Amino acid sequence: MLFNSLDFAIFLPIVFILYWFVANKNLKLQNFLIVAASYLFYGWWDWRFLSLILFSSMVDYIVGIGLLKQENPTRRKILLWISILVNLGFLGFFKYYNFFLENFEHAFSFFGKELNTNSLTIILPVGISFYTFQTLSYSIDVYRKKLTPTKDFIAFSAFVSFFPQLVAGPIERATHLLPQFYKKRTFAYSKAVDGMRQILWGLFKKIVIADNCAQFANLIFDNSELYSGSTLMLGAIFFAFQIYGDFSGYSDIAIGTSRLFGFDLMQNFNFPYFSRDIAEFWRRWHISLSTWFRDYLYIPLGGSKGGIWMKIRNTFIIFLVSGFWHGANWTFIAWGALNAIYFLPLLITNNNRNHLGIVAQGKALPTFRECLMMITTFGMTILAWIFFRAENIGHAASIFAKVFSKSIFTIPYFKDGTLALPTLILVTLFVLVEWIGRHGHYAIANISSNWPKVYRYGIYYTILILIFWFGGKEQQFIYFQF
Amino acid sequence: MKKFILRVTLFLSPVLLAFTATELLFSTDKGDLLKIGYIADLVDYDRKSIFQKEFSRKKFFTNFSELDFSKRQKFKTMVIGDSFSEQGNFGFTNYLAESNAGPLLYLDRNLHDNPLQALVGILNGDLLDSIHIDFIVVQSVERLIGARTEINQNTTITIDSLTKLKESLKSFVPKSSNTVDKLFSDRILKFVTLNVGFNFDDNAFYSETYIVKTKDRLFSVDRNNLLFFFDDIRTIEENPTLEIAENLNSQLNAVSAKLLEKGIKLIVLISPDKFRIYYDEIIEKEKYPKPQFFEIFNGLPKNYEFVKSDVLLKQAIKTKKDIYFYDDTHWSPFAAKLIAEELERVIEGSN
Numbered sequence: 001m002l003f004n005s006l007d008f009a010i011f012l013p014i015v016f017i018l019y020w021f022v023a024n025k026n027l028k029l030q031n032f033l034i035v036a037a038s039y040l041f042y043g044w045w046d047w048r049f050l051s052l053i054l055f056s057s058m059v060d061y062i063v064g065i066g067l068l069k070q071e072n073p074t075r076r077k078i079l080l081w082i083s084i085l086v087n088l089g090f091l092g093f094f095k096y097y098n099f100f101l102e103n104f105e106h107a108f109s110f111f112g113k114e115l116n117t118n119s120l121t122i123i124l125p126v127g128i129s130f131y132t133f134q135t136l137s138y139s140i141d142v143y144r145k146k147l148t149p150t151k152d153f154i155a156f157s158a159f160v161s162f163f164p165q166l167v168a169g170p171i172e173r174a175t176h177l178l179p180q181f182y183k184k185r186t187f188a189y190s191k192a193v194d195g196m197r198q199i200l201w202g203l204f205k206k207i208v209i210a211d212n213c214a215q216f217a218n219l220i221f222d223n224s225e226l227y228s229g230s231t232l233m234l235g236a237i238f239f240a241f242q243i244y245g246d247f248s249g250y251s252d253i254a255i256g257t258s259r260l261f262g263f264d265l266m267q268n269f270n271f272p273y274f275s276r277d278i279a280e281f282w283r284r285w286h287i288s289l290s291t292w293f294r295d296y297l298y299i300p301l302g303g304s305k306g307g308i309w310m311k312i313r314n315t316f317i318i319f320l321v322s323g324f325w326h327g328a329n330w331t332f333i334a335w336g337a338l339n340a341i342y343f344l345p346l347l348i349t350n351n352n353r354n355h356l357g358i359v360a361q362g363k364a365l366p367t368f369r370e371c372l373m374m375i376t377t378f379g380m381t382i383l384a385w386i387f388f389r390a391e392n393i394g395h396a397a398s399i400f401a402k403v404f405s406k407s408i409f410t411i412p413y414f415k416d417g418t419l420a421l422p423t424l425i426l427v428t429l430f431v432l433v434e435w436i437g438r439h440g441h442y443a444i445a446n447i448s449s450n451w452p453k454v455y456r457y458g459i460y461y462t463i464l465i466l467i468f469w470f471g472g473k474e475q476q477f478i479y480f481q482f
Numbered sequence: 483m484k485k486f487i488l489r490v491t492l493f494l495s496p497v498l499l500a501f502t503a504t505e506l507l508f509s510t511d512k513g514d515l516l517k518i519g520y521i522a523d524l525v526d527y528d529r530k531s532i533f534q535k536e537f538s539r540k541k542f543f544t545n546f547s548e549l550d551f552s553k554r555q556k557f558k559t560m561v562i563g564d565s566f567s568e569q570g571n572f573g574f575t576n577y578l579a580e581s582n583a584g585p586l587l588y589l590d591r592n593l594h595d596n597p598l599q600a601l602v603g604i605l606n607g608d609l610l611d612s613i614h615i616d617f618i619v620v621q622s623v624e625r626l627i628g629a630r631t632e633i634n635q636n637t638t639i640t641i642d643s644l645t646k647l648k649e650s651l652k653s654f655v656p657k658s659s660n661t662v663d664k665l666f667s668d669r670i671l672k673f674v675t676l677n678v679g680f681n682f683d684d685n686a687f688y689s690e691t692y693i694v695k696t697k698d699r700l701f702s703v704d705r706n707n708l709l710f711f712f713d714d715i716r717t718i719e720e721n722p723t724l725e726i727a728e729n730l731n732s733q734l735n736a737v738s739a740k741l742l743e744k745g746i747k748l749i750v751l752i753s754p755d756k757f758r759i760y761y762d763e764i765i766e767k768e769k770y771p772k773p774q775f776f777e778i779f780n781g782l783p784k785n786y787e788f789v790k791s792d793v794l795l796k797q798a799i800k801t802k803k804d805i806y807f808y809d810d811t812h813w814s815p816f817a818a819k820l821i822a823e824e825l826e827r828v829i830e831g832s833n
Contacts (some may be wrong), residue, residue, distance in 0.1 A: 006665040020483060036683075158571060187483045207666060464497070465671065472667030 001044045003253045004207055004471075011041065011442040019261055020187055027184040031158045034181075034261070041424060042127070045167075049125040057160045059086045060135045064149030064156075066140045076143060083139035094124050099328030127167035129325060133292055135160050136172035140296055147175050155181040164257040168250045170268040170288035178454070185262030194445070195259030197460075201444050202252025204463050206374035207333065208470045209430050210245030212423045213238040220414060221389055222398050229408035232399050236382045238420075239389045241427050244273065247286070248298075252442050271438045273361050273381075273431075276373040278342040279352035281381060289325070293318050304347070311347055316340045326388070331396055335387040342380055359440055426470075491655055501665060504673045507804060513809025519691025520672045520681070525703045527808045532547035532702050536572040543579035543586040546593065547648050549613075552640060556614040557587040559829065562597045562604070563621030566753040567751065572815040577822030578619075583665055583829045587615065594639075597622050598630045598733070603639030612641060617829055618741060620734075621751040624758065624775055625713045628721040631730045684769075685712060696763040701808035702798060708764060711811045720770040727779040738786035738830045740822035747832055748786040749825065752779070756806045759795050787828050794824055 001007040015037045023033040037106040043050050070076050138159070141147040150156050159178045220227055220235025227235070248269035254266045272284035294303075301314045316337070323336020346352040359374065360366040360404055366374065386403070390396035402408075425478075437443030444459070451459075507522040530537065549555060550765045557776055561567050561575045568591040570576070579586035595599035601620045604610060622630055662669065679686025684694050690712045700704050738748040758773040776792040795813070798820055800803045813821075 004666040005663050009665050100585075125727075187486075189486055192486050203666075460493070465664070468497075468671040469668055472662045472669065 001041060003250065003257075004203060007044065011037075016260055020042045022254050024184075027126075027182075028154060030184060031154045031181055032153075034158040034163075035154060035161060038158070038163035038166060041163040042161060042166055045126045051126075051127055052128070053131060053161055054091065054157075055089060056132065056135055057157050058239075059083060060139050060160070061087065061150075061153055061156050063139050064142045067139075068149045071256040080143045080299070082137055082352070085134065087136050087139075091128055091132045094122055094128055096328045097122060113436065130169050130171055131160055131166060133289075134174075137171070137292065138178065141174050147178070150178065150182075152182075160256070162263075164254040164261075164263075165265055166213055168254070168267050168284075169303050170251055170254065171292055172265060172288070173292075177263070189260065191259050191262065195256040197444060198256030198259070198442050200253050200256075200399065200460060200463055200467075202249045202254075202256060203467050205245040205249030205252065205430075207467050208245075210242045210249060212426065212470055213245065214422065216414075216420050217242050217389065218289075218358060221399075224395065224402075225415060227402070228412070229402040229405050230410050230412045231412040231414055232402055233382070233408065234388075234412040236386050236389070236403075238423075240273070240378075240382050241270065243385065243388070244269075244315075245430075253443075267441055269323060269433055271358075273378055274374055274435065274438055276355045276359060276370060277346060277351070277377055277379050278339065279346045280355040282339070284354075293322055297321065308348060312344060315347055316342055319343065330393050331387045332388050334393060334396065335384050338384045338387060342384070361439070426466075430477050495597065496524075497670070500670045500674045504670045505664070508669065508673050513709075513807050514811055515711060516809045517708070518711070519685075519689045519693075521691060521693070521709070521809075522670070522673070522677045525705065525707075525808070527701070527703050529807060529809075529814075532804060533815050536819075538593075539576060541571050541572040541576060541579075542584060543575055543588050546587065546589050546644060549587075550614065554612065554614070555587075557585050558615075558647070559583045559585075559589045559617045559619060560589065560613075560615045561619045561621065562589045562594070563589065563599050563619070563751070564597055564623055564626070564753075566623055567591070567597075567619075567621045568817075569812065569818060572818060574818040574825065577819050578825050581760060581822065582827050583617070583822075592649070592651055593644055596630045596633075597731075599633050600639060601737060602633050602635060602733075603637040605737060606636070606638040607640040607643075607832045609639070609641055609644070610744055613660060615746055617747050617749055617832070619749045619751055619825060621753060623753045624755045624773075625711070625717045627730060627752065627775065628726045629715060631726060631733060632668040633733060635734075644770060647722040692757075695765045696760065697765060698763065698765060699803070700760060701804050704809055708756075708760050708806075709755040709809060710760070713830065714755040714811075714826045715770055716775055717755075718775075723774045724778055727775060727782060731782040731784065733781065735783075735785050738784075742785075749789065749828055750784075750786055751789045751821065751825065752776070754792045754795060756790060756811055756813075757800060759783065759806065763799070789821065789824050789828060791821060791824070794820055 001011060015033070019030065019033055019037075023029040039050055039053075042053060060346065062085050063079050066079045070079060077448070094397060136158075138149075140148045155178070158181050159172075159174065160179070162172075217235050217238035218310055220231060221239070224235070248346060251268035255267070258265045263348055266288055268286060268288050270284040272281050275281035275284055298314055298318050301317060302310050304311050306314075319336040319340035321336070323332040323334070323339075326332040326335070343352070346354075359370055383400075383403075386399050387396045390399060434443045437446060440446040444463075503522075507524065508516075509523040510522065511516055512523055512527075513529075515521070536789055543561075544557070546642045559578060561578070563575075567573060567575050567588070575586065575588050578584070579588075589600060589604075594603075597620050601618065674687040676689045679689070680693055685692045692710050692712060692715075694708050694710075696708045701709060734748070734750055741748050752775075754776065755773070757770070758776070761767055761770070761773055764770065776790075780788075780790060780792075795817055798817065802816060804814050805820075808815045
C-alpha cells in the first residue's frame with residue numbers, strides 16, 4: 001500500500017493503537033506486532049513475495065547464528081558468501097535476468113550469431129533492492145564482528161521487514177536499527193509529534209511537489225522530439241524536483257512513521273540541492289545508499305588509500321554499481337558514469353571534502369560565490385538526471401543533442417505551458433522553505449517549534465490544504481521500481 | 483499518549499468529516515455534471531426507473547469493430563459521432579437502426595476523437611469502397627464544433643488503420659476516476675468548498691458545473707434546478723460564432739459533394755448544448771450569454787441534409803420533462819427517440 005493512500009491511513013492508526021495499547025505489555029509482543037504489520041503491509045502489494053522476504057530473513061538469521069558459532073576463517077567466509085549469493089542472487093534474478101539476456105543476445109548478433117533464448121516475464125518484487133542490502137549489512141557486520149548476531153528471530157524479522165522503510169529505504173544498518181528492537185519502546189510525546197510533522201512534510205513533498213512536477217516532466221520527456229533544448233531543460237528541472245520530492249518525501253514519511261513507534265531511522269536526504277559541489281551532493285543525496293556502498297564496497301576495494309589509479313578505479317566502480325543498482329538499463333549506468341566523471345576531479349585534487357557544513361550556516365542568504373556554486377552543481381545534476389529519466393541511451397542522446405544546440409537559448413514552450421505556472425510557483429516557495437529550514441533534519445522541523453500555537457497550526461493546516469488541493473495526480477513513488 | 487491521540491484526532495477531524503461527507507454524498511456513477519462539479523447527490527433522480535423501458539432495449543446496430551470484412555457488407559446508414567451517438571441501446575443510433583433507416587453501421591467512438599475529421603479521413607480512405615452505404619450521419623455536440631472544424635483534409639482512414647487501432651485498444655484500460663485515491667485527492671476539499679459555494683454563486687465560483695433556477699420543474703426531481711456544463715457558455719463567449727459556422731458549413735458542403743459522387747448522402751446532426759435548449763427557462767438568463775450558433779448556422783446555404791435539432795428539442799421541453807438528463811450534459815432517451823424519428827423522416831424524404 002502506498003503511504004499516500006486511504007489504505008495506509010486506515011492501517012497506520014490501527015497498528016499504532018494495537019502497538020501502544022495492546023502490544024505494549026512486553027517487548028516480544030511489540031516486535032511480533034511489527035512483524036505482523038510489516039508482512040501485511042508488504043503482502044498488500046503482492047502476497048506471493050512474502051515467501052521471498054521470509055526466506056531471505058531466515059537465511060541471514062541462520063548465517064548470523066552460524067557466524068557466532070564459527071571461528072574458522074574459511075568457514076566464516078563461506079557463511080558470508082552464502083548470504084551474499086542468496087541475497088544478490090534473488091536481486092540479480094528478479095532485476096537483471098532479462099537485461100543480461102538481451103545484452104548477451106545483442107553481443108552475439110553483433111558477431112553474426114543469433115541466439116535463441118527465452119526472456120521471462122518477471123515481476124520485480126517491491127523493495128527488493130532495499131531489503132536485500134539491509135540484510136546484507138547485517139551479515140557483513142556480523143562477519144566483521146562489528147555486531148553480535150541475534151538469536152531472536154522475531155526481532156531480526158522485524159528489523160528486515162520494518163514496514164516504514166521496507167519498500168524504499170532508508171537502508172538501515174543493522175548496527176543502528178537492530179538494537180532498537182532489543183529494548184521495549186516507550187511512548188515519547190515530543191518524538192511522536194515530530195514524527196507527525198515529518199509525515200506531513202513528506203506528504204507535501206510527494207503529493208504537491210513531486211506529483212505535480214511529474215505531470216510536466218512526463219509530458220516533456222515522453223514527447224521530447226517535439227521540444228526545444230530549453231524546454232527539455234525545463235523538463236529536466238521538473239524531473240529533478242519530481243525525484244527529490246518523491247524520494248525524500250517517502251523517506252520523510254518513513255522516518256516520521258518510525259518515530260510514532262519509538263524508532264529512529266537515519267536521515268536519508270540533507271537538502272542535496274543546496275550542495276556547493278558534487279562531492280557534497282553525494283554526501284546529501286540518498287545517504288543510506290551512498291554510505292552503504294562506501295562501507296561495503298568502496299573501502300573493501302581499497303577506498304582512497306591506494307594510488308591515483310586505484311582511486312579512479314574504485315570511484316568508477318562505486319558510481320557504476322550505484323547506477324546499476326537503480327535499474328537494469330544502460331541509462332542508469334551512464335548516469336552513474338557521468339557522476340563519477342563529475343566527482344573524480346575533486347577526488348584527485350583532494351577537494352572532495354571542502355564543504356562539510358551547512359551552506360551559509362547561521363545566515364539568511366548565501367554569498368554570491370556560494371550561489372554560483374549551488375547553481376552550477378544543480379545544473380550538473382540536472383544534466384545527469386536526463387540519463388536517469390530517459391528511456392534508453394538513444395533517447396538521452398537525442399535530448400542532449402538539443403540541449404547543447406542553439407535551441408537552448410529559446411524561451412521554453414509546450415502546449416498548455418501556462419498550466420505549469422502554479423507548479424513553478426509552488427516549487428519556488430518550496431525551495432524557499434527548504435532553504436529557511438536547512439539547519440534541521442527536515443525543512444519544517446524547527447520552523448514552527450517556537451512559534452505561537454495559532455501560527456503553528458496555521459502552517460500545518462496550510463500544508464494540509466495544499467496536500468488535498470493538489471492531490472489526485474496518481475503518480476507512483478519512483479523508487480518503488482527499484 | 484492520550485493527549486497525543488486527542489490532539490491528532492482534533493487536528494484531523496475536519497479531514498475526517500469532509501472525507502465522510504464525500505464518501506456518503508459524492509457519486510461517481512451518476513451523471514457527469516455531478517461528478518465534474520463535485521456536487522452532493524442530494525436529489526433523488528432515479529434515471530433507472532424514469533427510463534426503465536429505454537434502458538432495457540435490445541441492440542439493432544452494428545459496430546465497426548464487429549464487422550467481418552471477408553464479405554461485402556451493405557448498410558443503409560452509417561453514424562459517426564461523439565458521446566451523444568454513443569449512448570448504446572438507448573441512443574438515437576439504436577432507435578434509428580430499428581427504423582426504416584437500418585441496417586445501420588456505427589463507427590465506434592474510441593476509434594476517433596473528432597467525428598468531422600473521421601468523416602474526412604474515411605472519405606479519403608477505402609472503407610466506402612468496401613461497404614455499401616446510402617446515408618452518413620455525422621454528429622457533433624455544439625460546444626465542441628469550434629475545435630472540431632480544424633480539420634486536416636489529407637488524413638486518410640482505411641479499414642486497415644481502423645482494424646489496427648481496434649486491436650491496440652483491446653489491451654487499453656482507460657483511467658477512471660475510481661482509481662484516484664479516495665483520501666489523497668482533491669476530491670474531498672473540492673467537494674466541501676464547492677457545495678458550500680453553491681449557496682452563494684451559480685458555479686460556486688470555480689466549479690465546472692452551473693446550477694441555476696428555472697421557471698418550471700423541467701426534470702423528474704423536486705426542485706426547479708437546471709445543471710449545465712461551464713463549457714456551454716465558455717464557448718459562446720470565446721468562439722467567434724459566425725466564423726465557425728461559416729467554416730463548418732463550407733467544409734460540410736465540400737464533403738457532401740464528394741460523398742454524392744460516391745452515391746452517398748450526408749446528414750448533419752449537431753447536438754445542442756443543454757444550456758441552449760433550456761436557456762429561455764432560466765430565471766436569471768440575462769446573466770448568461772445568449773446562444774447564437776444555431777441561429778446563424780440554420781440560415782446558411784447547404785447541399786446536405788441538416789436536422790434542426792435545436793428547434794425540435796426546444797419544442798419538446800415545453801411538453802415533456804427529462805429531455806436531457808437532470809444530472810448530465812447529455813440528452814436522454816426521450817430526446818434520442820425524437821432525434822431518430824426526425825432522422826428517419828429526413829432519410830425517407832431523400833429516398
